[in-house]
Amino acid sequence: MRQLNRLNQFQRLWQPSAGAPQQITVAELAERCFCSERHVRTLLRQAQDAGWLNWQAQSGRGKRGTLTFYVTPDSLRNEMMEQALTLGQQQNALELAQLAAPELRALLHPFLGGQWQNNTPTLRIPYYRPLEPLHPGFLPGRAEQHLAGQVFSGLTRFSQNHDEPVGDLAHHWEVSADGLRWYFYIRSTLHWHNGDPVDTVQLHQRLDMLLRLPALRTLFASVQRIDVTHAQCLTFTLVKPDYWLAHRLASYCSVLAHPDNPTLGTGPFRLKIFEPELVRLESHSRYHLSHPLLQTIEYWITPQLFEQDLGTSCRHPVQLAIGEADDLRKLRLVSNSISLGFCYLTLRKSPRLTTAQAQKLIALIHRSPLMQTLPLDENLITPSHELLPGWRIPLAEDTSTVTFPPALTxxxxxxxxxxxxxxxxxxxxxxxxxxxxxxxxxAKTWDNCPDLAKADVIMGDRLIGDTPEYTLEQWLRCDPLWPHTLSAAQYAHLQATLDAVQSQKNTASRHAALQNVFHHLMENAVLTPLFNYQYKISAPPGVNGIRLNARGWFDFTEAWLPASSHA
Known part of the structure; x- marks a missing residue:
């Protein structure tokens, strides 16, 4: 970046005397700036024209001139950043932001949250870590999972206003009487983010690519093949009925990118910039559903603000503040909920750990003050009393005669x-x-974990997506946790049971059957939930339409800024 180079060169000139006037030769300045004498004369002339310094040369080779400074490197950096931010050049601003957290926070403050920038309604979210690439398939982070659903579309989608999936790229679908043929009728007005029309063959190609991923092959184990049976119809042929299929296709892991460009989608926002310091989304003008009112969403990745205190965009990763949280008086809590997702504990039965001992350990967790006395920030977690609402945790009645093993891992x-x-x-x-x-x-998942096989007790985090029952079924079917927790026979029985559950066409019956599966796991001390999170989103005045979703984020298509926010 040219401005950053100019700033760095100015700092090399300024630093030896800390801004005091210098008597120095052109040769010495060139050595200090790692450039030729001719180039350093150009630097001096440009800096003098900009009003940063004054260079009074003396005639004669090797003569010392007088270098006088009018600005400091810090004040110059701030001026450059303010100019870049005003012009909407966020990447330039972040490259210039080599500041300590207090100075960076003060400088970014006027530009965070929601505001109209060059007549464009823009929402800026400072974030505490770089975002992982949005690769096809499963993603470990809540932020990445949410972002995938804003950039890409699936054949179906989850809606906060409906209990079951609704159409997305597919306008609607039909299922044969035996449940073995699913016909998805594709909308005829779809466009990729680059403006090209979507061809049903492209969706078929991307689905084939997804199903070659081992984890998604497991998820779609019932799918025998997918065919383009009409220019606007994709037909799924199954080997056994799977009435979770519309749910599986609505999951973030099944969204469809362009077969030749994995960053190109059809969702409400397109990826304009995806870099470690800045992620920029812009609204897709040819989106096939309701168009978003915001035109730009920006994640400003500023770890400097969080190194000592996770308190700016994230008081905690589950508690977001849109805008600068230093001025908490202006931020208001706009949405909060208890997460359906939970941290969990699973136990592997073996000669080292019997079922009775595992039941005693679960009772110790839930019946002692252990969970209530965790030294954590209040209003962050809440101990679990149910796996899902209405799915109670069964506990052994009397474990007083059971003793714990001498050692566990x-x-x-x-x-x-x-x-x-x-x-x-x-x-x-x-x-x-x-x-x-x-x-x-x-890590955030059990993928490629070499120590999983040696553990007696395992703890992790289970995110819950838009439909909790389906998300839990997907967890049992796909997570590498379960083949390590259960014996081979138990795992095979579990998968056969899930196949029987998915074949039930009636939603209530399917949910009840899945609840029985989890009740059995909890009753036999294989699984117990530990605690849920308290999701919170705070925003400054003027940012509207924010409603927490199942992942603790909010649908960017619903957020909006009133015209009165225009500065």
């Missing part, structure tokens, strides 16, 4: 609250004569 992954939970559990078991070896897997 626990493995857990993120989120950070499980650090605290693991230590609390280690101390509680030590008091009972059981030594707990703790292993931390530094």
């Amino acid at each position: 626990l493995i857990y992954h993120l989120p950070v609250e499980l650090h605290t939970m693991a230590e609390q559990l280690r101390q509680a078991l030590a008091e009972k004569g059981c030594e707990l070896t703790v292993i931390f897997h530094d």
Whole structure:
């Protein structure tokens, strides 16, 4: 970046005397700036024309001139950043922002939240970490999962106003009487983000690519083949009925990118910039559903603001503040809910850990003050009393005669609250004569975890998507956790049971059957939920239409700024 180079060169000139006047030769300045004497004369002339300094040369080779400074590098950096931000050049501003957190926070403050920028309604969200690429298939982070649904579309989609999936790229669908043929009728007015019309063959190509991914092949195990049976129809042929199919196609992992360009979609927003410091979305003018009122969404990735205090865009990753949270008096809580997702504990039965001992451990967690005394920030988590609303946690009645084994191994992954939970559990078991070896897997999923096979106790986080029952079915079917938690026979029986559940056409019956599966897992001390999160979103005045979704984010297509916000 040219401005940053000019700033760095100015700082090299300024730094040796800390801004005091200097008596120096052109040769010495050239050496300081790692350039030729001719180039340093150009730098001096440009800086002098800009009013940054004054260079008074002396005639004669090797003579010392006088260098006088009018600005400091910090004030010059701030001026450049303000100019870049005013012009909407966010990438330039972030490249210039090599500042300590307080200075960066103060400088970014007027540009965060929602405002009209060059007659464009824009929402800027400061974020605490870089976003992972939106690759096809499963994504570990809530932010990435949410973003995939804003950029891409599936054949079907989940809606906060409906209990069941609705049409997306497919206007509607039909199912044969035996449940083995699903006909998805594709809209005729679809366009990719580059303006090209969508061909049904392209959707078929991308679906074939998805189904070659091992995890999605498992998810769509019932699909025998997909055919283009009409210019506007995709037909799924199944080997066995699967009445979760519309749900599977609505999941974020099944959204469809262009077969030749995985960053090109058909969703309400298109990816304009996706870099470690800045992610910029712009509204898709040919979107096939209701057009968003915001034209631009920006994630400003500013880890500097969070290194000491996760308190700007995220008081915690589940509690977002849209805009600068230093001035909390202006931010208002616009939406909050208890997450359906939960942190969980699973137990592997073996000669080291019997069912009775596992039941005693679960009872220790839920019947002792352990969960209520976790040293965590209040209003962040709430202990789980149900797996889902109405799915109670069965607990063994009397475990007083059961003793814990002398040693167990626990493995857990993120989120950070499980650090605290693991230590609390280690101390509680030590008091009972059981030594707990703790292993931390530094990731958000169990993919490629070499230590999973050696653990007796496992803790992790289960995100719940838009339809909780389906999300839990997908968890049992696809997560590498379960083949390690269950014996081979138990795992095969579980998959056969899930096949029987998915074949039930009636939604209520399917949900009840799945509830029985989870009740059995909890009753046999294979699984228990630990705690849920309290999702919160705060926003400054003038940002409207924000409603928490199942992942703790909000649908960008519903947010809007009134005209009175125009500055």
